[in-house]
Amino acid sequence: MSYGLLDLPAPLFDGIDAAFATVLPPTARLVVWALIGAVVSMLLYYFLTPQKRIGIAKQKAADARRRLNDFDGEFSEAGSLIGDQFKTSFRHIGLVLPGTILASLPVLCLLIWLEATYGNAYPPPNQTPTITTQPESVQTRWVAPSEPGGVPHVQVLGSNGEVSSDFELVSPVPVIHERQWWNWLIGNPAGYLPEDGRVERINIELPESRYLEIGPSWMHSWLFVFFPVLVIVSLLIHRFSRIK
Incomplete structure (x- = not known):
């Protein structure tokens, strides 16, 4: 398996799951x-942000907005109040943003893993998915698992039918491609195509996993289970805790 950062x-997520x-x-x-x-x-x-300073900055930003809202003079005379509002708001953002980015990294890692694990499924036994390639002239072969619990393979065949590349689908990923610059961040569990130009991309029509039986088909994916719960729980924690 090819890992990105x-x-x-x-592997930890796999074990827990x-x-x-x-x-x-x-x-x-x-x-x-x-x-x-x-x-x-x-x-x-909570632990990566200066909560006390954020609370003070938040209060100052609210005070600046209130002073501007209460101002009844000419617009030309409101410059200092507008400046105070921008200054206090940006100070608040500056205190919040670094911790927010760092705190989101575990969730980002989790999202990437969830897409690879829960996004698609292997086809049922004795069913072969459609495989297309770029260019279309390249021959491929789907190799089903030889034993229960095994994983399928996708093989690229040479001109005489010999196996030139073999990819083990340790996760049900629908695309195999050449290594791209961004793969140092997000890897492809199936690996990468050789950079010899013979085949640029392999698309595997794996069935999409369904987790909800209500609503239109585009609402059946893992996203519509995971994200509503994530957002609601995060908002509840923020609402009923001392987190600024």
């Missing part, structure tokens, strides 16, 4: 992951 927690899978179905696991993501990100934000 943001994929480094993936495997433990969850012994007692929870996939949809419930997504809810638990959203709860974990919300709690971890909010705790990190």
Whole structure:
């Protein structure tokens, strides 16, 4: 498996998810992951930001807005009040932003792993997915797992039918491509195509995983389970805690 920087927690996520899978179905696991993501990100934000200074800056920004709203003079005379509002608002943002970015990194890593793990599924046994390539003349072959619990392979064939490349789909990823500059951040679990130019991209029509049975089809993915729970729990933590 090819890891990028943001994929480094993936083995930890895999182990935890495997433990969850012994007692929870996939949809419930997504809810638990959203709860974990919300709690971890909010705790990190709390410990990585100067909460006391943020509280003072927030109050100063509110005071500046109130003074500007209460001003009844000419617009030309409101310059200092407008300047104070911008200055206090940007000071507040400056105190909040670094911690917010750092606190969001674990959730970003989690999102990348969730997409690779919960975004698509392997096809049922004895069913071969459609595989297309760029260019279209390249021949490929789907190799189903030889034993229960195994993972499928995608093979690129040479002109005489020999196997020139073999990719183990340790995660149900629908695309295999050449290594790109951004893969140092986000890797492809299946690996990368050789940079010889013979094949640029392989698309595998894997079935999309469904976790909700209500609403239109585009609402059935893991995103519509994970994100609502993540946002609601984060807002509740912010509302009922001392986090500024």
